[in-house]
Structures are given as C-alpha cells and as structure tokens.
Amino acid sequence: MIEYDAAPPEVRAVYDDIMATRGVDWINNFWKALAHDPATLARIWDQVKTVMAPGGALDPVVKEMVYVAVSATNGCDYCIASHTAAAKKAGMDDAMLGELMAVVGLANQTNALATGLRVPVDPPFEATAFGRRPAEPTK
Amino acid sequence: MIEYDAAPPEVRAVYDDIMATRGVDWINNFWKALAHDPATLARIWDQVKTVMAPGGALDPVVKEMVYVAVSATNGCDYCIASHTAAAKKAGMDDAMLGELMAVVGLANQTNALATGLRVPVDPPFEATAFGRRPAEPTK
Amino acid sequence: MIEYDAAPPEVRAVYDDIMATRGVDWINNFWKALAHDPATLARIWDQVKTVMAPGGALDPVVKEMVYVAVSATNGCDYCIASHTAAAKKAGMDDAMLGELMAVVGLANQTNALATGLRVPVDPPFEATAFGRRPAEPTK
Amino acid sequence: MIEYDAAPPEVRAVYDDIMATRGVDWINNFWKALAHDPATLARIWDQVKTVMAPGGALDPVVKEMVYVAVSATNGCDYCIASHTAAAKKAGMDDAMLGELMAVVGLANQTNALATGLRVPVDPPFEATAFGRRPAEPTK
Amino acid sequence: MIEYDAAPPEVRAVYDDIMATRGVDWINNFWKALAHDPATLARIWDQVKTVMAPGGALDPVVKEMVYVAVSATNGCDYCIASHTAAAKKAGMDDAMLGELMAVVGLANQTNALATGLRVPVDPPFEATAFGRRPAEPTK
Amino acid sequence: MIEYDAAPPEVRAVYDDIMATRGVDWINNFWKALAHDPATLARIWDQVKTVMAPGGALDPVVKEMVYVAVSATNGCDYCIASHTAAAKKAGMDDAMLGELMAVVGLANQTNALATGLRVPVDPPFEATAFGRRPAEPTK
Numbered sequence: 001m002i003e004y005d006a007a008p009p010e011v012r013a014v015y016d017d018i019m020a021t022r023g024v025d026w027i028n029n030f031w032k033a034l035a036h037d038p039a040t041l042a043r044i045w046d047q048v049k050t051v052m053a054p055g056g057a058l059d060p061v062v063k064e065m066v067y068v069a070v071s072a073t074n075g076c077d078y079c080i081a082s083h084t085a086a087a088k089k090a091g092m093d094d095a096m097l098g099e100l101m102a103v104v105g106l107a108n109q110t111n112a113l114a115t116g117l118r119v120p121v122d123p124p125f126e127a128t129a130f131g132r133r134p135a136e137p138t139k
Numbered sequence: 140m141i142e143y144d145a146a147p148p149e150v151r152a153v154y155d156d157i158m159a160t161r162g163v164d165w166i167n168n169f170w171k172a173l174a175h176d177p178a179t180l181a182r183i184w185d186q187v188k189t190v191m192a193p194g195g196a197l198d199p200v201v202k203e204m205v206y207v208a209v210s211a212t213n214g215c216d217y218c219i220a221s222h223t224a225a226a227k228k229a230g231m232d233d234a235m236l237g238e239l240m241a242v243v244g245l246a247n248q249t250n251a252l253a254t255g256l257r258v259p260v261d262p263p264f265e266a267t268a269f270g271r272r273p274a275e276p277t278k
Numbered sequence: 279m280i281e282y283d284a285a286p287p288e289v290r291a292v293y294d295d296i297m298a299t300r301g302v303d304w305i306n307n308f309w310k311a312l313a314h315d316p317a318t319l320a321r322i323w324d325q326v327k328t329v330m331a332p333g334g335a336l337d338p339v340v341k342e343m344v345y346v347a348v349s350a351t352n353g354c355d356y357c358i359a360s361h362t363a364a365a366k367k368a369g370m371d372d373a374m375l376g377e378l379m380a381v382v383g384l385a386n387q388t389n390a391l392a393t394g395l396r397v398p399v400d401p402p403f404e405a406t407a408f409g410r411r412p413a414e415p416t417k
Numbered sequence: 418m419i420e421y422d423a424a425p426p427e428v429r430a431v432y433d434d435i436m437a438t439r440g441v442d443w444i445n446n447f448w449k450a451l452a453h454d455p456a457t458l459a460r461i462w463d464q465v466k467t468v469m470a471p472g473g474a475l476d477p478v479v480k481e482m483v484y485v486a487v488s489a490t491n492g493c494d495y496c497i498a499s500h501t502a503a504a505k506k507a508g509m510d511d512a513m514l515g516e517l518m519a520v521v522g523l524a525n526q527t528n529a530l531a532t533g534l535r536v537p538v539d540p541p542f543e544a545t546a547f548g549r550r551p552a553e554p555t556k
Numbered sequence: 557m558i559e560y561d562a563a564p565p566e567v568r569a570v571y572d573d574i575m576a577t578r579g580v581d582w583i584n585n586f587w588k589a590l591a592h593d594p595a596t597l598a599r600i601w602d603q604v605k606t607v608m609a610p611g612g613a614l615d616p617v618v619k620e621m622v623y624v625a626v627s628a629t630n631g632c633d634y635c636i637a638s639h640t641a642a643a644k645k646a647g648m649d650d651a652m653l654g655e656l657m658a659v660v661g662l663a664n665q666t667n668a669l670a671t672g673l674r675v676p677v678d679p680p681f682e683a684t685a686f687g688r689r690p691a692e693p694t695k
Numbered sequence: 696m697i698e699y700d701a702a703p704p705e706v707r708a709v710y711d712d713i714m715a716t717r718g719v720d721w722i723n724n725f726w727k728a729l730a731h732d733p734a735t736l737a738r739i740w741d742q743v744k745t746v747m748a749p750g751g752a753l754d755p756v757v758k759e760m761v762y763v764a765v766s767a768t769n770g771c772d773y774c775i776a777s778h779t780a781a782a783k784k785a786g787m788d789d790a791m792l793g794e795l796m797a798v799v800g801l802a803n804q805t806n807a808l809a810t811g812l813r814v815p816v817d818p819p820f821e822a823t824a825f826g827r828r829p830a831e832p833t834k
Contacts, residue, residue, distance in 0.1 A: 030252075043797075047603075074212060098454030101395065122168050126220050211807050318657065322527065522665040638824075681776040
C-alpha cells in the first residue's frame with residue numbers, strides 16, 4: 001500500500017481530491033492498495049466520485065445502503081465495513097440498518113428458491129419491468 | 140406449479156392473502172412453485188409480507204430497489220424481473236433505475252478489487268460501522 | 279456439441295463408460311459440450327464417477343441433494359435440472375425436495391446476515407468444527 | 418452485540434428459547450448481532466427452529482451438511498464454522514465430511530463448466546426434475 | 557433498448573465511437589440497454605475502451621479470456637457469449653478455450669474446498685503476493 | 696491439518712510429488728487440510744498437476760492469472776494469496792497485475808449490469824462463441 005508521503009504526484013493528486021471531496025484528512029486502505037496502478041486508481045475514483053455524488057435521483061443514504069446490500073451478498077468484508085460506515089454518516093440509523101439487513105437476507109433466500117425451482121418469469125412482470133412481451137396473467 | 144383452482148385449502152388461504160395484501164387478482168409463479176410444500180409457502184409469504192410491509196424505517200421503493208440490487212448480484216432472473224416491476228409500481232422512475240444500476244455495477248467492481256487485493260479494513264470504518272476497535276487513522 | 283456418431287474413439291470410450299455406469303442409452307449435453315477437449319472430458323467424468331459412486335459414507339441421494347444445493351446457490355440452471363432429476367431417481371420425494379429447498383433458502387438468508395453484520399466466529403464452533411483454538415464460551 | 422444480561426425482555430425470551438431448544442447454556446454471536454432488531458431476531462430464529470427441527474423428511478445431519486455446502490459455496494466463514502460444528506454434533510464423522518467436501522468441490526467445478534459453455538438443459542432432465550416438456554432423448 | 561435511429565445525439569456519439577473503435581457496423585444489445593441512462597452509457601464505454609485497449613501489459617486475448625473466466629464464475633450469460641466471441645476474434649482457438657475452461661472449473665472447485673475447510677493462508681504466500689508478513693515456512 | 700511427519704504413506708507420497716513437481720521443500724496448508732481424506736487429496740492434486748502443467752496451449756502465467764480472477768470473484772482469500780504468489784513466480788509483474796485487476800473489476804461490473812438489465816444475447820455473439828443460431832445483426 002502506498003502512503004501519501006511516498007506517493008508520486010499523479011497519485012497524490014487523486015488522494016488530495018478524495019480528501020477534499022469527502023472532507024476527511026486521511027486516505028483509506030482501498031485507495032492505497034489501488035495506487036500501485038495510478039491509471040486504475042484515477043479511473044475508479046472518478047467513477048466513485050461521480051456515481052456516489054449527492055444531487056442525483058437517489059438520496060446518498062440510499063446509495064450507500066444499496067452498496068452495503070451488494071457487498072453483503074458478495075461477501076466483501078472491506079466494502080461491508082466501509083459502506084456501512086458511510087451509510088451511518090449519511091444518516092442510516094439502527095432501525096434502517098435492521099430493515100436493510102432484513103431485506104438483504106430475505107432477497108438472498110428467495111433468490112435461491114426461485115433459482116433452485118427454476119420458476120419461469122411471469123409475462124406481466126417482464127412487461128412492467130422491461131417493457132417486453134405484454135401478456136395475460138393467469139390466475 | 141399449483142394453480143388456484145387445484146390448490147388445497149391451506150394453499151388457497153395463502154393465495155387469498157397474497158392477492159388481498161397486494162391488491163391484485165392473480166398469483167405469480169413463485170408462489171405456485173412453492174405451493175408443493177404448503178408449510179414453506181406459508182413461512183416465506185409471512186416473511187415477505189412482514190419485511191416488505193409499508194410503515195417501517197425504509198420507504199417501500201427503497202426496499203424494492205435493495206431487492207433488485209441483491210437479485211442482480213446473485214443473477215436471479217425471476218427476482219430481477221419481479222422486483223424491478225414492484226419497484227416501478229412503488230415509484231421508481233427511469234432516472235432512479237439508472238442510478239440504482241450504476242451503484243450496483245460500481246459496487247460489484249470495487250467488491251472484486253478490494254477482495255482481490257486483500258485490502259485490510261481500516262479501524263475507523265470498523266468502529267463507525269460496528270462499534271468495535273476504535274483506532275487512530277493513519278494518513 | 280459432439281454427438282456419439284461423430285465422436286473420435288477416445289471420446290466414444292468415455293461416452294460408453296458413462297452409459298454403462300449409469301444404465302442409460304443416451305449422452306446428456308454436458309458431456310457433449312466438454313468433448314471438444316477429450317482430456318478434460320475424461321478427467322471430469324473420472325471425478326464424477328468416483329465422487330458420486332455408491333458405497334461411500336454418504337447415501338447417493340444425499341450426495342445428489344448436496345449437488346442441487348450448491349447448484350441452486352450458484353445459479354447453474356443446467357446443474358439444477360440434471361441433479362434434481364438425479365436426486366429424484368435416487369429416491370428424493372416431494373417432501374424431501376421441499377425440506378431441501380427450505381434449508382437452501384434459509385442458509386442463503388443467514389449467510390447474508392452473518393456476512394453483512396460481520397459476526398465473529400465463536401471459539402467453541404471453531405474448536406468443534408476444525409479442532410482449533412479451544413476457548414471458554416461467553417454466555 | 419447484545420449480551421444476555423443487557424438484553425430487553427423480548428430478546429431474552431428468544432435467547433431462552435434458543436438455549437432450551439438446543440440444550441446449551443450460552444448464546445452464539447449470530448443471535449447477539451441480530452438482537453439490535455428484535456423483530457428480525459425473532460423471525461429468523463423462528464425459521465431456523467422450524468426448518469432445522471428433527472422429525473421431518475430429512476435427517477438432521479443431512480440438513481446440517483446441506484447448510485455447510487451452501488455456506489462453503491457462498492464463502493460465509495461464520496456459517497461454515499457454526500454448521501460444521503452442528504453437523505459434527507449431529508453425527509457427521511470425518512469420512513462423511515470428506516465426501517461432503519468432495520461433492521461440494523465437484524459441484525462448484527461442474528457448475529462453472531456448464532455455465533461457461535452455456536450447455537442447454539436436456540429435455541428429459543427438465544421433465545424428470547420439474548414435470549415439464551417431456552421430450553425424446555437424443556443419443 | 558434504444559436503437560441507433562431513435563437515439564439522442566449524446567447516445568449516438570457513443571454508438572459511433574463503439575463502432576469505430578471495434579471496426580463493426582452494428583451495436584450490441586448491452587449498449588442499447590444502458591442507453592436509457594446516457595451518463596452511465598458513456599462512463600461504462602469509456603472504461604471498457606480504456607481497460608480492454610491493445611498496447612498494455614497483457615495481450616488482448618488474455619484480457620478477453622480473463623473476462624470469460626469471471627463471467628462464467630458469476631453466471632452472466634450475456635457476458636459469457638459476448639466475451640467468448642471476442643476472445644475467439646482475438647485469437648483464442650479451441651485448445652486455448654479447452655484449457656481456459658479447465659482452469660476455471662478447477663479454480664471454482666479448489667475455491668470451494670479452501671473456503672469450506674477454512675484453510676489459513678501460508679505466510680510465504682502472503683509475503684510473495686502482497687509483500688506482507690514474511691515468515692518461515694513450516695514443512 | 697496433517698503435517699508431513701504425521702502423514703500416512705499414501706499422503707506422504709502425494710506430498711513428495713507436490714514438492715518434487717514444484718521444486719519446493721514445504722507443503723502449503725491447502726494440502727494439509729485435504730489430507731484427512733487421502734483419496735480426495737490425491738484426486739485434487741492430480742487435477743492441479745495436470746491442468747496447471749506447462750507445455751499446453753496457455754502460458755503458465757496466464758493460467759495463474761485466470762486462477763486469480765476466479766478466486767477474486769469468488770472471494771476465496773486462500774486462493775487469491777496462493778495464486779497471486781504463483782502468478783508472480785511465473786512472471787506476472789506489477790503492470791500485469793494492475794491490468795489483471797482492472798479487467799476483473801470491470802468484468803464484475805458489466806456482469807452485474809447485463810444481468811440486472813436482463814440483456815438478451817445478440818445472435819452474432821452466440822454464433823461466434825458457440826456455433827449456434829447464425830442470425831442477421833440489427834444495427
């Protein structure tokens with residue numbers, strides 16, 4: 001991992017932008033690990049900065065909770081910890097975390113059931129979700 | 140899959156509750172596939188009804204979007220279609236779907252990077268997220 | 279996919295062994311797809327034949343149900359269908375399938391919860407499971 | 418994590434039921450981590466108690482081994498340890514564990530092969546597994 | 557999915573760049589599906605164009621094979637098909653595909669075994685891989 | 696885990712072959728954990744020895760990088776560490792590792808997007824990749 005003081009100028013520029021954007025005075029390990037490949041560091045940071053920025057269609061706390069949901073499903077310990085922390089900073093309280101984990105657990109359960117039983121998609125869902133194949137529901 | 144007309148009474152009771160709770164007049168395939176095991180049908184429906192109910196700490200559309208995020212990560216086609224449809228019914232517009240998928244894609248990318256580089260969790264994230272091991276950040 | 283009649287001798291030998299071992303008179307698509315690489319075909323078949331053979335510590339129907347559980351978790355449609363069929367041939371009835379899927383669904387749910395909440399392993403479990411680190415339980 | 422002595426009455430009631438049902442005198446970390454959300458704690462415990470209860474179509478040791486198979490596939494360390502321990506208590510010896518892991522490893526291998534080669538499901542498997550689309554096998 | 561003729565100018569500009577960069581005269585469905593969110597379309601294409609460009613440290617056919625390996629592991633049918641096609645165009649012959657799938661299958665198998673048995677990382681691997689914790693090997 | 700000195704003859708024979716094949720004088724933990732089941736130990740080693748051997752269609756460093764890509768996607772810490780170490784020994788330098796991780800991250804991102812949006816496979820990809828269903832591309 002590359003510390004700030006040992007970083008070349010193009011890495012230091014990304015580190016400075018991370019700290020300025022987030023209003024923090026330290027760099028977390030994820031970026032230090034990526035910094036061996038400055039082009040990837042800059043590209044990933046640019047994406048995170050853009051996608052997670054406030055002012056879009058979703059509230060920042062919702063985006064952080066979605067991030068936690070994906071990370072828990074994939075089993076990425078680093079991302080679970082960093083984005084649970086970020087969600088808490090963005091306003092997620094204990095009741096919200098409890099409901100979030102309840103949905104994540106339930107979704108993983110029904111995903112396995114629907115997949116394991118090879119349930120065919122109902123045409124009305126397909127039509128509503130993706131605008132395809134309108135069809136009559138069967139009761 | 141067990142259709143309504145062929146269903147035994149305890150299955151029909153669950154089907155009736157699903158339709159009444161959701162205000163629809165048909166049963167989707169997921170429940171028909173589970174109905175071979177009435178105890179599991181009742182138990183899964185009870186969970187879905189409880190966890191996804193309105194009136195909690197999270198807005199229903201947020202819960203449906205989290206469901207989509209998990210289902211996309213797991214690759215459950217049925218669940219992607221049914222919960223994208225549900226999220227749209229609950230108010231997710233195209234801009235929200237676009238941001239949701241942007242976060243889901245990004246989270247899957249950084250999950251793989253943090254895992255593949257075996258990045259150690261920063262103690263401040265651990266402390267904020269789970270109330271463990273407070274520690275000094277290192278710049 | 280390579281059909282029997284078009285197969286070179288080393289592929290045909292594997293096909294013959296598959297049919298003889300299983301007491302069937304046709305080759306399923308999985309093997310036909312592998313047959314482009316005869317060495318891999320032979321190696322994978324040798325493993326399947328050995329691991330799934332009757333006479334070991336686990337009953338064949340248990341091994342097929344474990345196969346279904348893994349395949350449902352990974353979302354492999356081909357493997358779900360072929361091993362659900364094999365489990366049924368080996369004696370899995372509808373009640374057993376219902377319980378199997380109930381366990382698979384539940385395990386996927388609690389996996390996501392334990393991972394998402396970063397729950398530390400209790401030392402007594404570690405000791406019982408892997409013979410490591412005996413420790414006092416804390417109530 | 419919420420310890421027994423610090424738990425509110427509705428959490429303590431679940432803890433007491435867990436200890437009575439399992440015949441143990443301590444609470445493992447999974448439940449202590451869930452206890453921040455007493456409704457989820459009660460709901461998950463109710464499911465575990467029901468699904469994993471003895472007296473069903475599957476032997477308890479089979480259910481625990483299926484749990485281990487799913488947990489190993491998902492990479493949930495906590496669940497691997499806790500359910501390997503539970504399987505051992507339920508009668509899984511070293512030979513059974515060895516065969517279990519051999520099946521789990523093999524299933525993960527062939528899952529990736531069938532998925533990666535996009536092998537189409539043979540109609541006879543579909544028909545046997547799910548009662549759909551009977552079709553002639555092709556040799 | 558948004559077809560070329562119906563696309564707004566900023567989408568058409570990305571479509572044109574995709575066709576020019578790849579030397580093809582049609583747009584594949586992935587980009588048409590992303591085009592509902594032009595900002596995400598542009599951001600993802602920019603990444604693909606940069607990461608998969610020739611002239612880096614890895615040969616283009618190696619990068620496409622790595623893409624196939626990840627997609628087979630995740631079970632993304634679209635990505636398996638599109639990147640197997642791309643790998644073949646970049647020079648992957650049948651022998652290379654056979655070996656690729658053999659490695660992918662084997663890795664998925666040993667991943668499940670190492671995870672399921674909770675094998676601790678040997679310090680020499682850690683040191684060689686990530687420059688951490690040099691330690692004496694134990695025979 | 697079974698150390699060399701405590702190993703029965705059939706385990707010791709595998710250990711000796713591992714050390715001779717790899718030119719090392721110690722056994723890593725993966726094999727020691729498998730050694731409780733000598734038949735599985737021998738079968739897995741035989742596969743690794745065969746599949747990862749030099750002299751095939753793919754360069755050894757490419758095979759090790761594919762192994763890392765799969766292991767990062769599955770989140771197998773042991774396999775990430777051992778195969779990143781092996782890839783470095785086989786010639787992977789920092790620039791190659793940087794590009795490898797960039798492809799792995801990108802593939803995980805676009806996998807989630809293509810799956811989450813349920814993008815249908817373009818017939819020309821299908822035809823090029825698997826020799827099926829040739830069809831006209833649509834611009």
